[in-house]
Amino acid sequence: xxxxxxxxxxxxxxxxxxxxxxxxxxxxxxxxxxxxxxxxxxxxxxxxxxxxxxxxxxxxxxxxxxxxxxxxxxxxxxxxxxxxxxxxxxxxxxxxxxxxxxxxxxxxxxxxxxxxxxxxxxxxxxxxxxxxxxxxxxxxxxxxxxxxxxxxxxxxxxxxxxxxxxxxxxxxxxxxxxxxxxxxxxxxxxxxxxxxxxxxxxxxxxxxxxxxxxxxxxxxxxxxxxxxxxxxxxxxxxxxxxxxxxxxxxxxxxxxxxxxxxxxxxxxxxxxxxxxxxxxxxxxxxxxxxxxxxxxxxxxxxxxxxxxxxxxxxxxxxxxxxxxxxxxxxxxxxxxxxxxxxxxxxxxxxxxxxxxxxxxxxxxxxxxxxxxxxxxxxxxxxxx
Amino acid sequence: xxxxxxxxxxxxxxxxxxxxxxxxxxxxxxxxxxxxxxxxxxxxxxxxxxxxxxxxxxxxxxxxxxxxxxxxxxxxxxxxxxxxxxxxxxxxxxxxxxxxxxxxxxxxxxxxxxxxxxxxxxxxxxxxxxxxxxxxxxxxxxxxxxxxxxxxxxxxxxxxx
Numbered sequence: 001x002x003x004x005x006x007x008x009x010x011x012x013x014x015x016x017x018x019x020x021x022x023x024x025x026x027x028x029x030x031x032x033x034x035x036x037x038x039x040x041x042x043x044x045x046x047x048x049x050x051x052x053x054x055x056x057x058x059x060x061x062x063x064x065x066x067x068x069x070x071x072x073x074x075x076x077x078x079x080x081x082x083x084x085x086x087x088x089x090x091x092x093x094x095x096x097x098x099x100x101x102x103x104x105x106x107x108x109x110x111x112x113x114x115x116x117x118x119x120x121x122x123x124x125x126x127x128x129x130x131x132x133x134x135x136x137x138x139x140x141x142x143x144x145x146x147x148x149x150x151x152x153x154x155x156x157x158x159x160x161x162x163x164x165x166x167x168x169x170x171x172x173x174x175x176x177x178x179x180x181x182x183x184x185x186x187x188x189x190x191x192x193x194x195x196x197x198x199x200x201x202x203x204x205x206x207x208x209x210x211x212x213x214x215x216x217x218x219x220x221x222x223x224x225x226x227x228x229x230x231x232x233x234x235x236x237x238x239x240x241x242x243x244x245x246x247x248x249x250x251x252x253x254x255x256x257x258x259x260x261x262x263x264x265x266x267x268x269x270x271x272x273x274x275x276x277x278x279x280x281x282x283x284x285x286x287x288x289x290x291x292x293x294x295x296x297x298x299x300x301x302x303x304x305x306x307x308x309x310x311x312x313x314x315x316x317x318x319x320x321x322x323x324x325x326x327x328x329x330x331x332x333x334x335x336x337x338x339x340x341x342x343x344x345x346x347x348x349x350x351x352x353x354x355x356x357x358x359x360x361x362x363x364x365x366x367x368x369x370x371x372x373x374x375x376x377x378x379x380x381x382x383x384x
Numbered sequence: 385x386x387x388x389x390x391x392x393x394x395x396x397x398x399x400x401x402x403x404x405x406x407x408x409x410x411x412x413x414x415x416x417x418x419x420x421x422x423x424x425x426x427x428x429x430x431x432x433x434x435x436x437x438x439x440x441x442x443x444x445x446x447x448x449x450x451x452x453x454x455x456x457x458x459x460x461x462x463x464x465x466x467x468x469x470x471x472x473x474x475x476x477x478x479x480x481x482x483x484x485x486x487x488x489x490x491x492x493x494x495x496x497x498x499x500x501x502x503x504x505x506x507x508x509x510x511x512x513x514x515x516x517x518x519x520x521x522x523x524x525x526x527x528x529x530x531x532x533x534x535x536x537x538x539x540x541x542x543x544x545x
Contacts, residue, residue, distance in 0.1 A: 075396040076396050081395070142414045143422065143434035146432060147400075
């Protein structure tokens with residue numbers, strides 16, 4: 001009886017999400033904002049409050065984060081990361097300083113505590129690799145001259161996140177200064193070592209992990225990611241970063257096969273994650289933070305745009321290409337939500353949830369709209 | 385004339401190869417990790433932008449490459465094999481430390497001892513057609529040879545250490 005209720009609720013939710021995803025595909029936008037809206041509508045205080053299946057969804061959401069980051073790591077080869085960071089080091093440093101700084105400044109201005117402000121800084125800093133890469137592909141801009149720079153900057157942001165998340169994780173526990181320093185040292189050493197190992201010896205691990213039996217490959221990659229993510233969480237490194245590093249280590253034939261096998265799994269659990277996150281946000285809490293969210297959007301859109309346009313100009317790109325690069329990088333998505341979720345889990349400022357939801361909704365929808373106004377999409381002749 | 389090809393990594397996507405076409409516009413091929421290949425041409429209105437002209441899967445692009453560049457080779461090869469069942473064409477790599485390294489085709493006496501003719505040498509991405517007896521082979525070269533299958537096997541052994 002109870003199992004039946006659970007299945008009906010989860011089934012109804014997933015079935016509903018399929019229509020949401022279909023709508024997103026028809027509109028040509030990322031499904032993330034629509035999943036978030038669905039969660040808002042169904043959750044506490046929403047138009048259609050439901051869901052007693054919270055426990056199941058919570059686990060599903062956690063797996064969703066791990067799969068999102070695992071896939072992000074799988075998309076990159078170790079060499080690409082190093083090269084991406086090298087080619088975009090200067091603009092990446094400025095990007096972090098300005099956009100993280102702007103988020104922190106606005107948060108402090110509205111009276112948030114220091115840890116909460118650090119969370120908001122992360123939310124406003126990280127552009128969405130997934131949304132941006134998909135936008136470039138959808139708009140047919142892969143051959144443009146600004147594209148390699150944009151992708152390299154996204155890589156740098158993802159790597160910086162791998163350092164930022166453990167630091168945030170330690171700070172959010174609120175231990176004494178002495179203990180926090182020790183934990184921070186442990187966490188950062190672990191991340192640094194794991195990253196170097198993943199880039200250096202990823203091929204060895206991948207050769208060992210690889211099998212042409214698809215079930216074995218899927219279970220191997222997914223199981224290893226969960227295992228490392230769990231171990232990472234135990235030393236406060238954040239499960240997401242652990243999964244990301246496993247993804248980076250997977251290369252060669254194992255990378256190609258995992259990419260193919262994990263994608264459907266990621267799509268399913270990521271949808272649960274985005275929906276679950278906004279289920280926990282009461283839409284009635286949004287109006288009081290709306291003004292703050294709009295200020296945050298305007299300020300951080302301006303800083304992001306300015307930094308990227310400057311970076312594109314130093315690469316000798318013309319004004320239209322600079323504009324395209326700047327607008328592309330405005331899109332926020334999965335990382336902002338993952339970071340906000342950490343802040344909520346730590347019981348920080350209760351404005352973080354509604355603020356992050358509004359912020360991501362505005363930029364995940366706004367950036368693609370602005371881009372489409374720039375140039376109408378140019379569909380290629382497809383043979384499929 | 386060889387055109388210079390730029391190779392740019394697209395992290396998470398693949399690699400982009402581009403070159404300036406004879407008409408002066410930049411042509412780019414984006415090779416996705418998935419094997420998909422997209423062909424772009426530089427847009428007229430904005431030199432940094434490009435327009436996608438083709439989206440190909442792996443099979444499409446192989447066939448297209450053959451039609452664009454290799455059709456004559458394929459055609460000739462077929463005729464050659466048709467001429468005689470005894471005659472074969474093969475690509476042999478000159479391996480490092482092989483006795484043929486740094487020696488000329490004349491010194492190796494390929495033709496007089498085996499009857500095999502080197503019709504071309506592929507070196508550093510270039511094709512050097514009809515090398516003479518004083519042409520010096522280097523390790524890493526690929527010799528395109530014509531002869532009977534048995535004799536080609538003897539030449540292959542000569543090009544190994």
